[in-house]
Amino acid sequence: MNKLKSLLIILLPIGCLADVVVPIDSVENSVNIRLSPDASSDVVGKLDQGSTIEWLASEEGWHEVQLEGDSSGYISADWSRVVVEEPAAEEVVEDVVEEVIVAEVEEVEDVEEVEEVIEEVEEVIKEGVVEEVIDEVVEVEVVEEIVEEVVVEAPVVAAVEKNDKEAMVLKGSKNFLVRFRDTNAGGNSQIYDDGNRIGIGTTSPQQRLEVNGSIQIHEQNSSVAGLMITQSSGDTGYIMHNRASTLTIGAGSQDRITIDRDGNVGIAVARPEHPLEMASGAHVTQGGVWTNSSSRAKKENITALEVDAATSALMALEPVIFNYREELGEDYVGFIAEDVPDLVAVGDRDALSTMDIVAVLTRVVQEQQIKIKELESRLDAM
Numbered sequence: 146m147n148k149l150k151s152l153l154i155i156l157l158p159i160g161c162l163a164d165v166v167v168p169i170d171s172v173e174n175s176v177n178i179r180l181s182p183d184a185s186s187d188v189v190g191k192l193d194q195g196s197t198i199e200w201l202a203s204e205e206g207w208h209e210v211q212l213e214g215d216s217s218g219y220i221s222a223d224w225s226r227v228v229v230e231e232p233a234a235e236e237v238v239e240d241v242v243e244e245v246i247v248a249e250v251e252e253v254e255d256v257e258e259v260e261e262v263i264e265e266v267e268e269v270i271k272e273g274v275v276e277e278v279i280d281e282v283v284e285v286e287v288v289e290e291i292v293e294e295v296v297v298e299a300p301v302v303a304a305v306e307k308n309d310k311e312a313m314v315l316k317g318s319k320n321f322l323v324r325f326r327d328t329n330a331g332g333n334s335q336i337y338d339d340g341n342r343i344g345i346g347t348t349s350p351q352q353r354l355e356v357n358g359s360i361q362i363h364e365q366n367s368s369v370a371g372l373m374i375t376q377s378s379g380d381t382g383y384i385m386h387n388r389a390s391t392l393t394i395g396a397g398s399q400d401r402i403t404i405d406r407d408g409n410v411g412i413a414v415a416r417p418e419h420p421l422e423m424a425s426g427a428h429v430t431q432g433g434v435w436t437n438s439s440s441r442a443k444k445e446n447i448t449a450l451e452v453d454a455a456t457s458a459l460m461a462l463e464p465v466i467f468n469y470r471e472e473l474g475e476d477y478v479g480f481i482a483e484d485v486p487d488l489v490a491v492g493d494r495d496a497l498s499t500m501d502i503v504a505v506l507t508r509v510v511q512e513q514q515i516k517i518k519e520l521e522s523r524l525d526a527m
Contacts, residue, residue, distance in 0.1 A: 165197040166208050166225050176225055178218040180341060182207035189218050189341050192225070200227050215320065216340020320348075437500055455508035458488040462502070 168176045178190035182204060190212060192198050198220075199211035207219045208227060317323055317333050324334035337344040344350035346357030364370035371385035383395045390406035403411040411417030413424035421429040426438030441447075463484055468476050480502070482494045489501040 164200040164227055164229055166192070166200045166210050166220055166227055167197050168192055168194050168225055172224055176220055178210065178212070178220055180218060182209075182219045184221070186219075187341075189216075192220060197228075203227065212340055214338065214340040439500075450504060450508045452508060452512045454488060455505045456512070458486045458505045459509045461486040462489075462505075 172194050175191040175193045177188045178192060178198075180187040180189050192210075201209040201211055201217055203209065203222070206222050208222055208225055209217050209219055212218050317331065320337055320339050321333040322336040322338060323331045325331045335346050337348045337350070339350075342350040342352065343354050344357070345355070347355055362370050362372060368388035369385055371383050374382040381395070381398045383393075385393045385395070387393075392404045393400050394402040400415060401413060403415055403417060405411075405417060409417040409420055409422065411422050414422045417428075419428035419430060420433075423438070426440065426443065428436055430436055462480060464478060465481060466476055466478055467481075468474070480497060482491070482497050485494075485497065489497070489505060491498055491501070
């Protein structure tokens, strides 16, 4: 009991004062709490105007503050200041008494010993030690109520009843969530939480949530299962799978890519009928042939291609042999987009449409065929 009395006498005055960080008066709403003392680091929380957070340390330009769990964050010293706050005496007593009880209970294993520790704390309180230390701010009856609540809520003795034959044993490692192996035994789970990031199967998560292994999303109450990804603006991206075995990838809250159960892929096409189909109507056939969209209904400003323009463009084309930088050892025959005449050039001259060149060639060949027939007619007439 002397040990408990000494602990209470030492710890209570220490707990009566707490340094805290508050936003400066010019902050209208809140100030960001960052992962590290760097203005470019991730924001892990906010401190609202009028609120406080526990101060841990200070360095050049930053205050380190206590976050939930064992993690900490940093607030710019330009937008905050450190002050001394005096918490309510009841809160101080509750924290200190809990610390004393838990420290003592962790050293015992038998339920009867736990009860003896509780009785010792109660005796210390009845002697008036707490009253003397905090200058009679808190009455003994109030402290007894706090002790009773702390004993019931303390994790080590949470499941201990006076009639229980054995106490619950909880053992684990720092930052790991508890997994119950039995009704009265617990230990580490696969979930690791450092206060800023959560890892499942890993102790070094690099994002808010990182999973080492596969993830299954199984919606058992509807025909659609999916993963939704929403920005602060409200725009949503998603991956959805429905009862028709169709996988849909969306961006900006709109369906963008669809893969049906036959393996057909649609780009902005909900029900693709070809192995690859674009919203424009262009597609790849079952035989692997690229087919352009060419319906009159999708075109306007249709005019005939003049022979002279087609002939001029054809004569200006310079066929070359080449290979792609990413595909060494394979030669191709074609044209250079930057060198073709304007009639068959596309946009920023980074690509070519083979249909444009086919149209030019077709018009020239048609004109040549007309001239050939005229020459044949003259020869027949001679």
